[in-house]
Amino acid sequence: MNRPRVRLRDIADDLGIAVITVSKAIRNHPDISKQTKARVQERIRQLNYQPNWAARSLATGKSFSIGVVVPDLVHPFFAEVVKGISAEVRAEGYSVMVASSEEDPAMERQQIEFFLGRQVDALILASADPKIETVDLIQSRGVPFALIDRSVEGATCNFVGVDDERIGHMATEHLIEAGCKRIAHIRGPEISTGIGRVRGYMAALAAHRIKVRPEYIVSRDSSDTRADTSGYEAMKRLLTMRPVPDGVVCYNDPTALGAIKAIFEAGLRIPQDLAVIGAGNDRYAGELRVPLSTIDQQHQTIGQRSARLVMRAISSEEPLKPKTVLLVPQLIVRESTMRKARPSLQPTS
Amino acid sequence: MNRPRVRLRDIADDLGIAVITVSKAIRNHPDISKQTKARVQERIRQLNYQPNWAARSLATGKSFSIGVVVPDLVHPFFAEVVKGISAEVRAEGYSVMVASSEEDPAMERQQIEFFLGRQVDALILASADPKIETVDLIQSRGVPFALIDRSVEGATCNFVGVDDERIGHMATEHLIEAGCKRIAHIRGPEISTGIGRVRGYMAALAAHRIKVRPEYIVSRDSSDTRADTSGYEAMKRLLTMRPVPDGVVCYNDPTALGAIKAIFEAGLRIPQDLAVIGAGNDRYAGELRVPLSTIDQQHQTIGQRSARLVMRAISSEEPLKPKTVLLVPQLIVRESTMRKARPSLQPTS
DNA sequence: TTGAAAGCGGTACCAA
DNA sequence: TTGGTACCGCTTTCAA
DSSP states (O other): OOOOOOOHHHHHHHHTSOHHHHHHHHTTOTTSOHHHHHHHHHHHHHHTOOOOHHHHHHHHSOOSEEEEEESOTTSHHHHHHHHHHHHHHHTTTOEEEEEEOTTOHHHHHHHHHHHHHTTOSEEEEOOSOOSSHHHHHHHHTTOOEEEESSOOTTOOSEEEEEOHHHHHHHHHHHHHHTTOSSEEEEEOOSSHHHHHHHHHHHHHHHHTTOOOOGGGEEEOOTTOOOHHHHHHHHHHHHHTSSSOOSEEEESSHHHHHHHHHHHHHTTOOTTTTOEEEOSBOOGGGGGSSSOOBEEEOOHHHHHHHHHHHHHHHHHOSSOOOOOEEEEOOEEEOOGGGOOSOOTTTSOOO | OOOOOOOHHHHHHHHTSOHHHHHHHHTTOTTSOHHHHHHHHHHHHHHTOOOOHHHHHHHHSOOSEEEEEESOTTSHHHHHHHHHHHHHHHTTTOEEEEEEOTTOHHHHHHHHHHHHHTTOSEEEEOOSOOSSHHHHHHHHTTOOEEEESSOOTTOOSEEEEEOHHHHHHHHHHHHHHTTOSSEEEEEOOSSHHHHHHHHHHHHHHHHTTOOOOGGGEEEOOTTOOOHHHHHHHHHHHHHTSSSOOSEEEESSHHHHHHHHHHHHHTTOOTTTTOEEEOSBOOTTGGGSSSOOBEEEOOHHHHHHHHHHHHHHHHHOSSOOOOOEEEEOOEEEOOGGGOOSOOTTTSOOO
């Protein structure tokens, strides 16, 4: 059944040379002759040799794997990020171990401990925890590391994400330009993304001299991890207010999904009665009940850049300076905010 | 920066006992005294000892990781499956390495080779390839292994999935009962799930003495991996037919998403003019343009059961008989197929 | 109940 | 250009 693996040793004996020579030949070490390398390569193919990674790890002290912890694997945004990371590191022979924290700081901590115990060569984290303890823990271990999507206050480490304040600003301004007068916000949790977007929302209103009504900022039920159902509840609350908002900036696309559901249930039209905008540009955002306007966050790029950052750190001799990569969000306009006839078709008065 | 790890050796020296004693104590080996174990445990906590997995792997021949290859990580269905697997194996100290084949057999092959090279202790695969070569390859390596979601003809190996014929049958019958007379099918690819669901669709029609119109079975563009956009195209084609269908059974939820978009664009109503049903009960299926009726496939359970299957195989001495776990699909009725007023409100004539 | 020795399959250092 | 030797940290076998 499980026939014994081919070892370096077997190839060496076979060729009548030393193990170490084969080892070097495989890794294309400069001090082996072309001829020998060719012979070795030949034999490797014939015997279908595969290096033993445990042995290699033990000898080099590297595990050739990186750990990725996200709050929710099923969220299309994080799934895209993971895909981006995976694609990027695979090219260098690295594999990705994933875990989901389910938006729970304690669980996140556990998953990280687990990966550190497994000696991952790097860690990439979208943290569910605004506190710095977890980041400190990781850094005290000296593992190359990057935060993504959500920054942590006071942390000096690699970060790849989008300017959240800009997202909130952009989304809100878009609704203002679409003619909304009473813009509400379903805000996210008390982490950098949630906080930044609220800030951007308020800044945009201020910039247009629109008064911020605190009651128009509602938060999703914090006990609920599922953004869509909690977006639904939050929107229902907004709909009881008088006057009813005519535009809503949602924390992210799943939240917008829930909001849309509540709006339809109330018998209102989107975008005529109420315009909706999300954030994330998740895969299915264009196919919703009403195609959803959103702010693109470059999910795949976040994965790619963070992966590159930690890979560089892995191969570097001395510790590198932490780097912050802030990607530029981009407005994607779809039906859910198209309140005016398109200018090209029928100029508004 | 990277202070040297604590080793078994350090603990042993510290306590004035032998390395092997510590090793046994850690693994709760029966021949170590309670007292010694307690002392060791104590010291381990104090020094924050973490075993070196590379060393352990090398000595035991196990890698304590399992590889999971799915066609698309961003697809909520597969994401749920991965989550289920991860949760299940984590408890036993195993980690999950993931890769996406992007629905490409060649890429799938590559990812599998990669994982085999990394000596995963087990492999779980939702194959993009209907041919048996890949399965044979895996089995020739003697790695514990399970296919999920999609079976492969001729393969004798573990399989965990849903009865696809039953899915097709159930969905179609539901539309018949909802009063649809001209039921079309947007079929999936030429793999077990696609084939099984078509078969179920035809069987259900036959059972109700409805003639199958071949032109009502359209396939998504095979060159397209994105089910939603290809569902859209397929539906557009169906809408050009005369008579226009009044019901459509979609291969899966993303396909239904695309179909719904096309239907709305054509100015038709769902479900009054055209009822739509999907499969998968993906996370956002209830929040779509029209809440989508679907067939639940127990995604999390698929992950869990497949994980248990391979974990058992890993810990078993002799090879186990391949097992097939067929889960029972379940109809989820939502708005997209509610054509009649609800019986409780207004009995139909 | 405890421990000594050998070995898992590689890599690095240094000598030939 | 090639290779001997030691060692990475843990587990298994068998003896004390």
